[in-house]
Amino acid sequence: MAPNAGGSWGDADIMTDVLTTAKGQTKFYATAATESANPGVGEVFKAFHGEEQHNLETVFSFLHTRGEYPTPLADKQQLRQTIERFEKAHSTLGISESPTTRRYKTADPEHPPKADAGAGAFDYKADTLQ
């Protein structure tokens, strides 16, 4: 790629900015897809999100394969320290059992809510994966 000369932007600088723009758009469309009430509008944003995420992968790969986005291995000592830190954090959670694989139907409370349900009393039915 063309080198960066005398403070001017080279190809790597330009493509890094394109990568940053794609990151921003990917995040934007993910939120937009979630917060659209009209299903059609949501689908459009969802499609744009998928498209932009692909752009992000393409530009990352472009820079990475040219050595312009180095991905050095993690420092072993730092890795050990991180593990120790979160092992300690885990012990403060007060959980001794492994997490279950249950899934909860919390995303879509029943419409309309049950007549006898009080305010805030959603019917969260636990479901077990088969």
Added chain:
Amino acid sequence: MQVKQHDVTGDLTEKELFLLTDALGLEAAAVKKYQHYQHELQDERAKQLLAEMIDQHHRRFDMMLSVLQYQEDVSRTAKLLLQDLQTQGGIHHGA
């Protein structure tokens, strides 16, 4: 907290108008910026990649503007426009 039924009737919501306005601004800015970059780049592969992305952002801009222009049933209009674009091969990586 009360459970409210979705009361969308095909009209654009305030939030969607806000999102579409933001998105149109982002797409227009991306087209302008990438057009400028295209002239600055030396690498031919990078230029080609940018050309494809400019087309893509341009298509998105036109499509979202169309969603705003056809106000009768925004959800149906959006779905039809998306289908059209997918049929033409304009969207390759939709979820």
